[in-house]
Amino acid sequence: xxxxxxxxxxxxxxxxxxxxxxxxxxxxxxxxxxxxxxxxxxxxxxxxxxxxxxxxxxxxxxxxxxxxxxxxxxxxxxxxxxxxxxxxxxxxxxxxxxxxxxxxxxxxxxxxxxxxxxxxxxxxxxxxxxxxxxxxxxxxxxxxxxxxxxxxxxxxxxxxxxxxxxxxxxxx
Numbered sequence: 001x002x003x004x005x006x007x008x009x010x011x012x013x014x015x016x017x018x019x020x021x022x023x024x025x026x027x028x029x030x031x032x033x034x035x036x037x038x039x040x041x042x043x044x045x046x047x048x049x050x051x052x053x054x055x056x057x058x059x060x061x062x063x064x065x066x067x068x069x070x071x072x073x074x075x076x077x078x079x080x081x082x083x084x085x086x087x088x089x090x091x092x093x094x095x096x097x098x099x100x101x102x103x104x105x106x107x108x109x110x111x112x113x114x115x116x117x118x119x120x121x122x123x124x125x126x127x128x129x130x131x132x133x134x135x136x137x138x139x140x141x142x143x144x145x146x147x148x149x150x151x152x153x154x155x156x157x158x159x160x161x162x163x164x165x166x167x168x169x170x171x172x
Contacts, residue, residue, distance in 0.1 A: 004037045005098035008090040009066045015085035016041045019066050022083045035076040037169055038069040065090070072096055118148055118170065126150070128167040135171060136161070 011019045020039045027036045042061035047054050066086075070076050077096065080086060091097035118124065122138045131152060139160060140149035149162045 004069045004071045006104070007068050007070060007072070007096045007098055009068055009080060010087045010090055011064055011066055011085050012087065013064045016060060016064070016066050019083055019085040022085065023066075023068065023080060026079050026083060030075075030079060032076060032079060033169070033171065034071075035073055036068065036070040036080070040067045040069075042067065067099075118165065118168075123171040124148075124150055124168040125171050126152075126161075126163065126168055129161075129163070131161065 009019070020041050023036065023039050027033060027039075043058045044061045045056050046059050048057050049055070068080060070080070077089075081088065081094075088094035089096040118138050118141060120138055120141065124136060124138055126132055126134050126136065131154075134152055134154075136150035136152040138148050139151045142148065147162055147164055148168065149160050150168065151158045152161055
């Protein structure tokens, strides 16, 4: 199967979080976890001063845009493109063009924001290695958030497997 890539979707301004929720709901309802892996609205912290008091607020890094990690197929394209609030994919003639790592870095984006984020207790599916296709539970996350330890059940008992975050995906 082809590797999932990051694509940019243009949305109505102010609808980014709603679009994210609607796409995530469609992924679950249509059982498309294999095609659409992640949806992100990039945020950044800014210090705002109001009445002499400094306050940290979160602002959208790219208002009007949502990033989606997906494998482009007709079905996946249709689901994303026809989500309420989406005006189209970014690319010539609204044809999806994946972002390269260089483009992501040139935009000044923190690549760590694009890495999947996991929490202890999340159910994940293994995408690589001897246990590909198996599901397990996240038991530990490394300090640098590059590796996670997943508890798999096999041979009548639970056993830990340490993996890079790109070797697993969250089961929605």
